[in-house]
Amino acid sequence: MPEAPEVQSVLDALKEPLQDRQVQSVECDHPKLCANESLADFAALLCGQHFRAFHRAGKWLVLELDQYELLVHLRMEGKLYVVDEPSEDPKIRKHIHLIVHLDDGRQLCFQDVRKFGRMYLYPKPENWRELPVLQQLGPDLLEAVPDIQAFKASLARRKLVIKQALLDQKLIAGIGNIYASEMLFEAGIHPDTPANTLSLEQLERLLQAGHAILQRSLANKGTTIRSFESTPDHTGGYQNQLQVYGRKGQPCPRCGTPLVLEKTGQRSTYLCPNCQKLSD
DNA sequence: CCTTAGACCTGGAGGC
DNA sequence: TGCCTCCAGGTCTAAG
Numbered sequence: 001m002p003e004a005p006e007v008q009s010v011l012d013a014l015k016e017p018l019q020d021r022q023v024q025s026v027e028c029d030h031p032k033l034c035a036n037e038s039l040a041d042f043a044a045l046l047c048g049q050h051f052r053a054f055h056r057a058g059k060w061l062v063l064e065l066d067q068y069e070l071l072v073h074l075r076m077e078g079k080l081y082v083v084d085e086p087s088e089d090p091k092i093r094k095h096i097h098l099i100v101h102l103d104d105g106r107q108l109c110f111q112d113v114r115k116f117g118r119m120y121l122y123p124k125p126e127n128w129r130e131l132p133v134l135q136q137l138g139p140d141l142l143e144a145v146p147d148i149q150a151f152k153a154s155l156a157r158r159k160l161v162i163k164q165a166l167l168d169q170k171l172i173a174g175i176g177n178i179y180a181s182e183m184l185f186e187a188g189i190h191p192d193t194p195a196n197t198l199s200l201e202q203l204e205r206l207l208q209a210g211h212a213i214l215q216r217s218l219a220n221k222g223t224t225i226r227s228f229e230s231t232p233d234h235t236g237g238y239q240n241q242l243q244v245y246g247r248k249g250q251p252c253p254r255c256g257t258p259l260v261l262e263k264t265g266q267r268s269t270y271l272c273p274n275c276q277k278l279s280d
Numbered sequence: 281c282c283t284t285a286g287a288c289c290t291g292g293a294g295g296c
Numbered sequence: 297t298g299c300c301t302c303c304a305g306g307t308c309t310a311a312g
Contacts, residue, residue, distance in 0.1 A: 002305060002306090003305060003306095006305075032288095059305095059306080059307095073306080073307085074305095074306090075288095075305090075306050075307070076289090076304070076305065076306055076307095077289095077290085077304085077305080077306095095290090112289095113289080113290055113291070114288080114289045114290050114291085114304090115288080115289055115290080116288065116289065116290095116306065116307080117306095118307090157281095157282090158282075158283095159282075159283080160282090160283075164283095167306085167307095169306095169307085176305050176306070177304090177305060177306085178305055179305090222305095223305075224305095225304085225305065226292090226304065226305070245305095265283095265284080266284090266285080266286095267306095268303090268304085282312105283311105283312085284310100284311090284312085285309100285310090285311090285312105286308105286309085286310085286311105287307105287308085287309075287310100288306105288307095288308085288309105290304100291303105291304095292302105292303085292304090293301105293302090293303085294300105294301090294302085294303105295299105295300085295301085295302105296298105296299090296300085
């Protein structure tokens with residue numbers, strides 16, 4: 001579900017309620033939630049810690065504690081939010097897999113229908129950016145437009161199409177399936193173009209467009225297609241500005257040609273067959 | 281090293 | 297109403 005703007009929206013919503021709060025106790029019913037600690041150790045290590053700082057890298061949330069970094073990846077449908085009391089609706093309640101009780105009586109909840117979301121708990125390094133999982137990530141496109149020469153070089157010896165390259169977090173971080181379609185449309189590039197055939201100018205146009213789209217989406221608190229909420233009842237607003245994603249058959253906003261849906265590497269891709277020509 | 285299919289999960293939507 | 301199939305904002309793994 002969430003891409004960089006949605007993750008940033010979640011993080012922004014957590015900062016105020018979590019700042020300097022202490023963990024009193026932890027309830028967790030999902031042994032696989034924390035990928036690098038047993039359930040018992042995970043809960044025990046969290047207890048007594050205070051939330052001290054908050055960061056995002058790509059689609060990762062980084063919650064800094066006194067002695068640990070808690071990394072959270074929401075994957076497709078994970079939600080992380082603070083409430084006075086979690087919902088009593090059993091349909092929601094059954095998907096809350098972690099409750100962290102805070103010293104002000106409020107509760108940090110992790111809710112995830114599909115149980116794809118994952119957390120890691122690591123001892124705090126000197127700098128949070130040294131965390132092993134984050135070392136794998138390419139430059140973050142929400143944060144800045146990366147160096148285009150370097151990006152081109154990273155694609156040079158790869159045999160993959162540009163749509164797939166945009167989704168590879170090692171090459172560039174923060175883009176997901178929605179914004180990949182949007183930025184390719186904005187830049188007028190066909191998703192199946194071999195990534196290593198794009199010119200510097202094309203890549204520049206693509207990443208500039210992508211950065212602007214991610215920033216604009218963040219300003220709207222993200223995109224809500226199915227289920228995204230930064231906090232309960234707070235949906236994003238960017239879905240109203242999507243140009244192509246989810247709009248199969250509707251007229252291209254630029255030329256009026258019906259938009260099409262195709263699969264690239266098992267994932268849906270939306271494009272305008274007229275504005276985004278293959279060949280070259 | 282790189283690429284690709286399958287796995288991980290659940291629920292909603294649409295066809296019959 | 298019920299059953300079946302397909303689909304979903306992501307990423308890891310196993311195998312070629």
